[in-house]
Amino acid sequence: MKTDPKETLMKLQWKILTAPVICLSLGLAPLAMAAQNDVVATVNGETIQQKDVDGYIRDFNLSPEQAKRHDLIINELVSRELVYQDALKKKLDKRADVVAELEQVRVKILLNAAVREAMQANPITEDEMKKEYQAQLPKMQQQEFKARHILVKTEDEGKAIITALERGADFSTLANEKSLDSSAKDGGDLGWFPAGQMVEPFAAAVGGMKKGSHSKAPVQTQFGWHVIALDDTRQGKAPDYETIKPQLQNFLQQRHIAAYLEKLRSGAKIDVKAP
Missing domain, CATH: 3.10.50.40 (Chitinase A; domain 3)
Incomplete structure (x- = not known):
């Protein structure tokens, strides 16, 4: 099969992200049950609220047109709640392998929260991005x-x-x-x-x-x-600052994260055992 020269010789640098569609997502966390009056549905006495709908739209980055289909979104939330209730009924949350998976999810959430907090404490500034742009120009x-x-x-x-x-x-x-x-x-x-x-x-x-x-x-x-x-x-002609600004921001974010990790390492006692 013949290959395009720029597909065979040039290094791929970009990845395409696709938006998720409305579907039964068993890997998602169960619905939060908050005591508010904006109830949109109940499932065996458990409430689904408007904030759950809003959260679903946000988490899945639904388009404005998709977000209008509240009937489909609520139906998905009802399906999730039914599966969640069935899992609890079967005591799956007590099973050793499920407990281990839940702990992994908990750790991941805490890791992400810690990194977000570190980035908020040391945000990337416009001046920093402009300096990096000048440094990368050559x-x-x-x-x-x-x-x-x-x-x-x-x-x-x-x-x-x-x-x-x-x-x-x-x-x-x-x-x-x-x-x-x-x-x-x-x-x-x-x-x-x-x-x-x-x-x-x-x-x-x-x-x-x-x-x-x-x-x-x-x-x-x-x-x-x-x-x-x-x-x-x-x-070659360098792209202008505004064009490359998102890439600069991502690059500096990785640098900030690396600095945060290095700070943690420098204050930690780490003992790696030989295989």
Whole structure:
């Protein structure tokens, strides 16, 4: 199966988060039973309140359109309550394996609460993000390359292609005929990219080439053997501050968490037993 060059060579950096749909979620904590008058349903005498509906909408990040379907949400909350009551009736909360799982959930909640409190005590400031942006600018302004490549299975195939190029063969024609990559139909063209977005052997090879040249030896990566032609180079342009601000915030949040953990470690007595 042919692969897209930017799917095979470029490192994936982003993940897609999908919103949950309304469904029976047995892994969720049981409903909170608060003494309020905004009751929307009762199940065997136990109340489901509007705050439970609001919490469900918030926890599952429902869209405004989904949030309007109170009938479906209440039906889901009723289903959860029925299953919860059945679990209590069967004394599942007393079973050893369930007790262990509940303790794990309790620990996770406390861990998250402790980290949130630490972050609130030491929040990320606008000045801190701007300073980090300036510090990262040189890395974001890396040189960019415009290159083509021919992907083959073996080193010998790559050497044969290089020999053909040195005898005057056209790179794009060879890519169209020989390359296993889907870029073959475009003459092996990979477009513009910073070297850091390519797998390391490929990036190192491109970084050491002169504009207008091709690799003198095949370059091996996990995808096979590459013959590379470097067509052009340019200085990369860094994204503006507002564009990259969410990533800066996430980066600094991880740094704050690391500092919080290091502080805990420095004040703790830790004895790790050898396996």
